[in-house]
Amino acid sequence: MTETRIAVLGTARIARTVAPHIHKADGAQLVGIASRDQSRAEAFAQEFNIPRTWGSYEEVIADDNVDAVYIPLPPSMHREWTERAAAAGKHVLCEKPVSANPGDTAAILDCCRANDVVFLDGVMWYHTPRAAEMLQVASSGQLGEIRQVNAVFTFRWDTWPMEDLRMQRSMGGGSLLDLGWYCVGAALMLLDDMPIRVSAWGQYINDVDTRMNAHMWFPGDRMATIECGFDTLRRRWVEVAGTKESLVCDDFTRPWKEDRPRFWIHDSDGVSTEHLCPTKPQEQCMVEEFCRLIRSGETDHPLLQRSLNTQIVCDALDRSARSEQPVEL
Numbered sequence: 001m002t003e004t005r006i007a008v009l010g011t012a013r014i015a016r017t018v019a020p021h022i023h024k025a026d027g028a029q030l031v032g033i034a035s036r037d038q039s040r041a042e043a044f045a046q047e048f049n050i051p052r053t054w055g056s057y058e059e060v061i062a063d064d065n066v067d068a069v070y071i072p073l074p075p076s077m078h079r080e081w082t083e084r085a086a087a088a089g090k091h092v093l094c095e096k097p098v099s100a101n102p103g104d105t106a107a108i109l110d111c112c113r114a115n116d117v118v119f120l121d122g123v124m125w126y127h128t129p130r131a132a133e134m135l136q137v138a139s140s141g142q143l144g145e146i147r148q149v150n151a152v153f154t155f156r157w158d159t160w161p162m163e164d165l166r167m168q169r170s171m172g173g174g175s176l177l178d179l180g181w182y183c184v185g186a187a188l189m190l191l192d193d194m195p196i197r198v199s200a201w202g203q204y205i206n207d208v209d210t211r212m213n214a215h216m217w218f219p220g221d222r223m224a225t226i227e228c229g230f231d232t233l234r235r236r237w238v239e240v241a242g243t244k245e246s247l248v249c250d251d252f253t254r255p256w257k258e259d260r261p262r263f264w265i266h267d268s269d270g271v272s273t274e275h276l277c278p279t280k281p282q283e284q285c286m287v288e289e290f291c292r293l294i295r296s297g298e299t300d301h302p303l304l305q306r307s308l309n310t311q312i313v314c315d316a317l318d319r320s321a322r323s324e325q326p327v328e329l
């Protein structure tokens, strides 16, 4: 199998989680890491056994020995570096949120299509067998008519780290883009549709939402709620409720126990059935899917539309929360 030679732009925290899985992924080769600071790149490379380093992102884009880049930069930088990589013929695995607004995201996707390179956003759980099974259950009719999806993703900061990208609006911060992105994406995936109207309430520090609650109305009398925030304990669950049964997953964005990804089906009488979906780590699933898309030349794959739709809905929720008014889509 031809291996995709991947370089990382930036010594981000999330890159520390993903780098070992690029090493392990079938079809991928982790060839280098770039940083604004050469010594940071070198320290990272040493720690994660990466052969090459660069002291700037530009040098990676210009390097013919790199086929693809993994971009874990602040969201406000995703457009510039994706467009530069795509223009140089490099495929892009870009962290979520794809950008800070729908205009930038549409431009990113158009640019990648025009340059015939694969783009994939960094939501890992989509690529797991568990997500495929949950989707199969939700679309099979087993739950009856689907009426409702509820999704929650939160964690708690003891003190607000004002320098973190999540606390800076200019960098694409806020709990909606950081955590709500997963909840919105789950609702779009499991209802296989776009909402027609949304309303949201947010709490703000430093002009970024640190907590948000939102409703989404979907065609066919279906609804979804999402909750995201930086001020409650770590929770990451999703529920799909039908007229007969509900599907509950208490750790959809990342399994609490890596070797026991699971979800439950509940009925109306308290009977529940656990479904186990053992798999490789989700980072590895994502990187392997990225490389498969590259090998098969699928530059116009279906997840691109979900990335754009997720950004459009997040933008509508942001506008609703800030204006304290419902927003029509």
Ligand SMILES: NC(=O)c1ccc[n+]([C@@H]2O[C@H](COP(=O)([O-])OP(=O)(O)OC[C@H]3O[C@@H](n4cnc5c(N)ncnc54)[C@H](OP(=O)(O)O)[C@@H]3O)[C@@H](O)[C@H]2O)c1
Pocket (backbone or CB within 6 Å): 009, 010, 011, 012, 013, 014, 015, 034, 035, 036, 037, 040, 041, 072, 073, 074, 075, 095, 096, 097, 122, 123, 124, 165, 177, 178
């Ligand atoms: N998929 C997931 O599970 C997951 C989990 C966590 C985060 N994320 C996403 O990954 C992205 C990065 O998040 P993170 O928490 O890992 O970020 P982070 O630790 O703050 O790292 C961001 C990196 O970007 C580079 N950078 C370049 N210009 C910068 C600037 N002006 N300010 C700050 N950093 C700059 C830095 O690398 P150098 O200095 O080395 O160049 C820095 O290490 C975000 O989009 C986030 O939503 C995804």
